[in-house]
Amino acid sequence: MSPPAATLAALATAPAAGAVGILRLSGPAALEVGRLLAPGVPASPTPRHAYLAAFVDADGTALDEGLFLYFRAPHSFTGEDVVELQAHGGPRLLRLLLARALAHPAVRPAGPGEFTRRAFLHGRLDLTRAEAVADLVAADSEAAVRAAAAGLSGALSSRVEALETPLRALHADLEGVLDFPEEAEGADADAAPRLAALRAEAEALLAEAGRGRLVRRGARVALYGPVNAGKSTLFNRLVGEARALVDEEPGTTRDVLEARLEWDGLGITLLDTAGLRPTPGRVEALGIARAREALATVDLAVLVLPPGAGEAEARGWLAEAGDSPVLRVAGKCDVAPASGDVPAVSGLTGEGVEALRAQVLGRLWGGGAPGAVALVSERHADALRRAAEALGRAGEALAVSTLEAVSGEVGLALEALGEVSGTCASEALLDAIFERFCIGK
Ligand SMILES: Nc1nc2c(ncn2[C@@H]2O[C@H](COP(=O)(O)OP(=O)(O)OP(=O)(O)O)[C@@H](O)[C@H]2O)c(=O)[nH]1
Ligand SMILES: [Mg+2]
CATH class of the missing domain: 3.40.50.300 (P-loop containing nucleotide triphosphate hydrolases)
Known part of the structure; x- marks a missing residue:
């Protein structure tokens, strides 16, 4: 996947007066544009270093003074070059700074969740962790905060991976037996217990959807x-x-x-x-x-x-x-x-x-x-249900049908799980997921 070329700009803080307001830039031109706004910052700033700088308008007149932070790709939230300007939190001031950044031809405004989406596209986060970011922002109870934080640190992601990895191995074994019956002979011998264990794990995760909903809402x-x-x-x-x-x-x-x-x-x-x-x-x-x-x-x-x-x-x-x-x-x-x-x-x-x-x-x-639950959403539950059902059919096919049929069902289960982790997510699915984020996240 080639990285998107446009540099994104958005205000990362709420559009209301506050102590601090943050303008965030991500993409190849982030540093260049950041330095247009803060010309006092060196041309090769030290990454992750906070520079105190004047933020200026097109004539070089100071509009504000604040902190300039540079994160060099790939060591940033999005995996791209990122610059954050921490200004005073005046909404009008921040709109001036944003407009100045957007005037640069390489820059366009970020859509909802687009920074997080880039983090996902660059492999910085899997889909469940990206979704946990939105959950954390939306959390309105302590349990919801704790569960989302656990999700962000990979609680759900590791459980999905613990399903996906052995399932992929099983799929490879079955395909191996189909393609190279001699070399791979016997690789499908324990398919029945492997299928049963994977299905049980998918159902265990699915069973947490109700608790996930309670915590979230x-x-x-x-x-x-x-x-x-x-x-x-x-x-x-x-x-x-x-x-x-x-x-x-x-x-x-x-x-x-x-x-x-x-x-x-x-x-x-x-x-x-x-x-x-x-x-x-x-x-x-x-x-x-x-x-x-x-x-x-x-x-x-x-x-x-x-x-x-x-x-x-x-x-x-x-x-x-x-x-x-x-x-x-x-x-x-x-x-x-x-x-x-x-x-x-x-x-x-x-x-x-x-x-x-x-x-x-x-x-x-x-x-x-309540805070220790895996935040299984309706979306996750739907995909997990399809995975479990496909695994169930694979188990039946093992007894009564061909190995092709078994492997086909295992492939379907893998696709369904891939929608949870994001290894198999369509553009439309990603659009639907990131739509519910805020702009600047
Ligand atoms: N002794 C005693 N009286 C109570 C108690 N709870 C309510 N009451 C009295 O019972 C009456 C009705 O109380 P409410 O709380 O309005 O009862 P409700 O079930 O909401 O009534 P509706 O809204 O009309 O259905 C009031 O006079 C209360 O003071 C209680 O635990 N002990
Ligand atoms: Mg009453």
């Missing part, structure tokens, strides 16, 4: 149940402030209320919903419809029941959550102690609230630290 948890059960009081207690209206009149909550929380580092969107009852007023009925919609989308529905709710009644409310998993709790336990093994909680006194939090996390997460 946070979990949605709704409180629901009959009117007046104490949902809003419990919601306020969990949120730590009086967000929801509370009243003794049944049907107080109408709209769905949302609060963004972080529990053990995991992002949680907690929802309070309208109490469900059979004969609501008109506006309340609208609220109940919204509650039902919300319930269908949650990762966990917490059913809050008032004291004295019977088993038959409870079963009816459990069914209201549809396919969403339900955690049932007995509310207002300060009034009447709950019986049986249903966890008891009181939003009013706070009794049982910590235990409820732990149970919610347990139900969402199982064991282990």
Whole structure:
């Protein structure tokens, strides 16, 4: 792959006033253009050395003074010559500096994620690590930060490689037996256990997609149940402030209320919903419809029941959550102690609230630290699923079909895995991936 010739320029910092603003240049003309802006920097600057320099306009008038950093290819983020100007963070000033760089004929503005895309094209990062860069920028919980950081340092990439390398070896062995039956005789002897092990590993990685999604987007948890059960009081207690209206009149909550929380580092969107009852007023009925919609989308529905709710009644409310998993709790336990093994909680006194939090996390997460998960995205999951399926078919073909058929399926599995690591990624796929990056990244 020949390196793209244009030199890219973009502001790497947000377009708002800040202490520092960074203009980033990458490509063959980066140093030349950087020195146009900062003529005081030597013609052959020491790489990775911070120069204090004046940044000037076309007449040589100083616009600012800041740091000039040079990274020589291939020892830079993109693998190309990179120059970073760290100026003061005035948006207008930075646009002047950027315009000056863009006036050079070798320079064009960088598209979203284009620096990272070049890093990928130059083999500085595989695709999962490039995606982890975007995840890190988008991370809005501690768990998401930690998982993305692990991804950036290669946590997912090494697991994909641990699949891809032996799969490629197996493919080569099968092709060898097909092409040179005599020389390669027996190379396919242990194909069945090798296929089975690879398929199991692909499925293990696939199984982490759900956790990856939870970490990336946070979990949605709704409180629901009959009117007046104490949902809003419990919601306020969990949120730590009086967000929801509370009243003794049944049907107080109408709209769905949302609060963004972080529990053990995991992002949680907690929802309070309208109490469900059979004969609501008109506006309340609208609220109940919204509650039902919300319930269908949650990762966990917490059913809050008032004291004295019977088993038959409870079963009816459990069914209201549809396919969403339900955690049932007995509310207002300060009034009447709950019986049986249903966890008891009181939003009013706070009794049982910590235990409820732990149970919610347990139900969402199982064991282990949320930040330690491999960030398997929907995109990865889709490719892994196709790889696992192809490996499954390869295993079947081994028993009933030709070696060509087996090898063909193994080839398909390799292609699917290549979409994860980037060894087999189309331009269209790369476009779709890097589109979600910010400009300047
Ligand atoms: N003793 C006691 N009273 C509570 C508790 N939680 C709520 N209440 C009272 O019960 C009434 C209803 O509380 P809410 O929190 O509004 O109940 P809700 O389930 O949100 O009600 P709707 O929004 O109408 O469905 C209020 O008078 C609260 O003060 C509790 O844990 N213990
Ligand atoms: Mg309420």
